[in-house]
Amino acid sequence: xxxxxxxxxxxxxEWMWNRRKVLGAMAASGTGLFATPALSWQEVAEGLxxxxxxxxxxxxxxxxxxxxxxxxxxxxxxxxTSPWTLVVDGLVxxxxxxxxxxxxxxxxTEERIYRFRCVEAWSMVIPWNGFELNKLLAKVGVQDGxxxxxxxxxxxxxxxxxxxxPILDWPYTEGLRMDEAMHPLTMMATGLYGKALPNQNxxxxxxxxPWKYGFKSIKTIRRISLVEEEPLNTWQDLAPQEYxxxxxxxxxxxxxxxxxxxxRLIGGGLFARRQDTLMFNGYADQxxxxxxxxxxxxxx
Ligand SMILES: Nc1nc2c(c(=O)[nH]1)N[C@H]1C(S)=C(S)[C@@H](COP(=O)(O)O)O[C@H]1N2
Ligand SMILES: [Mo]
Numbered sequence: 001x002x003x004x005x006x007x008x009x010x011x012x013x014e015w016m017w018n019r020r021k022v023l024g025a026m027a028a029s030g031t032g033l034f035a036t037p038a039l040s041w042q043e044v045a046e047g048l049x050x051x052x053x054x055x056x057x058x059x060x061x062x063x064x065x066x067x068x069x070x071x072x073x074x075x076x077x078x079x080x081t082s083p084w085t086l087v088v089d090g091l092v093x094x095x096x097x098x099x100x101x102x103x104x105x106x107x108x109t110e111e112r113i114y115r116f117r118c119v120e121a122w123s124m125v126i127p128w129n130g131f132e133l134n135k136l137l138a139k140v141g142v143q144d145g146x147x148x149x150x151x152x153x154x155x156x157x158x159x160x161x162x163x164x165x166p167i168l169d170w171p172y173t174e175g176l177r178m179d180e181a182m183h184p185l186t187m188m189a190t191g192l193y194g195k196a197l198p199n200q201n202x203x204x205x206x207x208x209x210p211w212k213y214g215f216k217s218i219k220t221i222r223r224i225s226l227v228e229e230e231p232l233n234t235w236q237d238l239a240p241q242e243y244x245x246x247x248x249x250x251x252x253x254x255x256x257x258x259x260x261x262x263x264r265l266i267g268g269g270l271f272a273r274r275q276d277t278l279m280f281n282g283y284a285d286q287x288x289x290x291x292x293x294x295x296x297x298x299x300x
């Protein structure tokens with residue numbers, strides 16, 4: 001069984017995760033957060049306001065339903081996501097074809113407000129509902145040789161019109177190194193704004209890795225495989241000189257065709273100033289240690 005170096009308690013106290021609880025604690029103490037460690041928590045310290053439900057669910061990347069930002073909302077509504085088969089295989093104690101709710105139904109969900117940064121230099125703030133990926137991995141039992149987690153999106157040609165065209169090498173594939181997958185910030189999202197996840201956002205279950213560019217956060221997951229070798233993710237496969245395996249948000253490492261130093265916050269208004277992109281998308285305190293000793297310009 002894989003043992004993460006960090007327990008969640010070491011990274012951040014459990015109560016800090018839940019914004020309602022944090023705000024409740026602020027109100028109860030009457031002094032605000034500034035005397036507590038929660039100050040270090042970005043979304044609280046900076047008072048991040050989530051984007052609207054409408055913004056989050058109408059400006060999407062989900063190429064299976066078309067490459068336009070408005071197409072997933074329009075085209076994904078006929079996808080049936082319940083019941084849902086999730087295949088778990090590779091180096092796990094309990095491989096199988098699970099009915100998703102049988103596997104995750106008893107994992108408690110929580111709300112987390114995360115920054116979300118697309119590699120195309122736009123961003124949002126999203127209140128996800130879900131649970132830590134490490135909880136799902138604990139249920140299936142990670143075996144010793146497993147060093148990476150590989151994810152695949154479902155291919156459903158009846159509703160995903162674009163999968164008949166070779167835009168990408170379907171299925172959309174992503175991967176995480178085991179320490180990234182076990183990290184307490186890494187989430188499986190099953191909802192947003194307290195509602196079931198809309199199809200265009202990756203129902204019934206998608207990955208959310210808030211310190212990485214959005215393409216790592218693979219949607220509508222059909223298969224999770226525990227593997228020895230670094231998986232080839234879709235965007236790296238398509239353009240390896242532009243997209244790597246790690247895809248950590250980094251204002252100092254530009255995309256070959258555009259700068260990553262700043263970003264446009266969706267909904268910020270037509271004349272809104274661009275905002276500075278933060279190292280690891282603002283989660284450096286929590287995740288920088290994962291990449292100690294690595295050259296991030298090489299491992300982009
Ligand atoms: N299966 C699949 N997952 C995907 C994508 C995709 O095209 N197909 N696009 C990625 C990209 S580039 C981004 S920015 C995010 C967008 O997530 P959102 O639409 O929920 O904001 O999904 C990611 N996950
Ligand atoms: Mo993206």
